[in-house]
Amino acid sequence: MRSTSRETTTGNALRDEAVPSGGGVNEDANRADASRVTNKRDRDGDRRLLGVTGLKNYVQHGTKLMADEGEYGELELAKAGAKGVRVRQHVNPLTSRFQEQAPAPTWTDAFDDVTRALTIDVGCAGGRFDLLYAKRNPERNVLGVDIREPLVERGLSWGEASGVSGNVHFATCNATVSIGEWIKNYQSNGAEVELVTILHPDPHFKKRHRKRRIVQERLVRSLAEAMKPGTRVYLQSDVEELTEDMRDKFERYGEGCFDLDPELYDVDDVREKAAKAAEAPVEKTENDGEDDGWRSTWVHGGWLSENPIGTPSERELQTLGEGLPVFRVMLRRTENVANQ
Template identity: 35%
Template sequence: MARVRVRQHVNPLSSKYQQSVTIPNLRDIYGDINKPLHLDIGCARGRFLWEMAQVEPEWNFLGLEIREPLVIEANNWRDEHSLNNLHYLFCNVNISLGEIFEYLPKEVLKRVSILFPDPWFKRRHQTRRVVQPKLVEDLANYLTVGGEIFLHSDVEEVAKKMCDRFSEHNSFYRNSNDWLNENILPVLSEREKATLAKNQPVYRALFIAGNRE
């Protein structure tokens, strides 16, 4: 399948992305809706989740992406390979996350990944970054106790800011004050592979859901 050409950046604060989206009945999509769920926020072309869904068939995987053409491409790719534990959804996660979880069983969310989100370097654009206090609060409401949040970036300042957001919330604690030396997930994202191939650093952190002592 030919790759779809799309814009690298879209402004999540524009009016186009402030609207609710149609959420499909996820019970009709997944072979078993009660499997533990891994949510990937900003899944891009979805290849990371596509590999994960095959490595861990006992899990369900849901990728959220704000660029709709990439979602269409990813679901077509999923269908060609007949995976019933994987779905991709077009949405602005800071608008639609609560609506999505109306279609899922309670306490099914066990793992979240936010891998190499758009850094939005300019100070005036940093409110466009995906990890905002509302997202952290929403994840606190849906992630089960003991659930994991994986944060990866190749920009240290962005990684630190994401960590600050989660550290500020009493429902999450970081498993280590240091960056993780290696990826502890069974699959590397496309961006991580490319970054490591250039001998550049990746800043990784793991947060656990659960009230701090």
């Protein structure tokens, strides 16, 4: 579920994975779609319809990602004639068919070596990030997960086209419901899940739709139960409020099973700042009626200035290319025992 690289762009009506890209871009149709959305934006002044980056590079972005000289050029997708796929822009994960536990992949069919440490990318969309990460890290297995089957199928086909195989696989499920059991299943053979990424998920700006966001209390608790100490969770978005929401849910519902990664943050300093902030008078806001008194400690750690995993997401490249910020948080599973 990624904007350009995940489920959506930041709430926009258009996305890279929702149109053909690379070999087979229908640019006239794209421009017509872009014009309609631009006109709507002009009418109501809401840039959120387009995401933070707007449509400046929309038509060309998918093609740029396929280009040999681009960040993803080493995948050689353009040379292989890889094409995009049309999918529904939004899928409601709360429908009954997405509430059942999905069977885990057959790991021996998915990967050449099931003893390798696994990285799980939740909301993989078309999978360029996963393919590039797998190519750059052949000692790891990479699993891209998305709720939309056409995008998973595209990831599999692009894996074949790029020649990246053996250590990358794509599978369909509602991660909020199923990913915890998948992690346990993979680790049951003695291997480890070392990293879970959630990059640029659908922000669902409307308040009534926020219950559809990927990171919910249920997901946090299932990861806390399934993940082993030392495993990392990487959160990233170009929507600051969304990254705050994801971070806060891990802190609030993780029951001490997660903390800021001590290799990237001065955790003691963060806690000291939080303690001082707690002593200061609380300023009243117009939302005080909804305030239950909870305050984040991790907010005092700020955002990571650089991507700590070394491989950029598609949306990240687009956002930074337009001179706009990306908000990043790395968490680490603690030694605390999760409540069953």
